[in-house]
Amino acid sequence: MDEVVFQKKLGELMAQIDTLPEGERERLRALAAETKQRHADIKKSVDSMQENIDFLRLWIKYLLFDLEATRRENAYLRKMLEQDPGNSQNP
Numbered sequence: 001m002d003e004v005v006f007q008k009k010l011g012e013l014m015a016q017i018d019t020l021p022e023g024e025r026e027r028l029r030a031l032a033a034e035t036k037q038r039h040a041d042i043k044k045s046v047d048s049m050q051e052n053i054d055f056l057r058l059w060i061k062y063l064l065f066d067l068e069a070t071r072r073e074n075a076y077l078r079k080m081l082e083q084d085p086g087n088s089q090n091p
Contacts, residue, residue, distance in 0.1 A: 002041070010032065010035070013032055014029070017029055017032060
């Protein structure tokens, strides 16, 4: 359920609550207000998680880039060592 639908349904619920006898109204208004607050808290948590997931995706891209660069450098250095006729490993 998206935000617009939720707000519409909550508004409809509040309108229906206003038609009830006074004794029942306050209890149900409190429950509706609590529901609205919980919805806002959940929305805030989901937004925060989405932001963290986006950050992790970006971080993974940077790590993969670094890994590929390291592999290329490693391959280049190995090739240089293999081509060096005066390799210091042979006494």
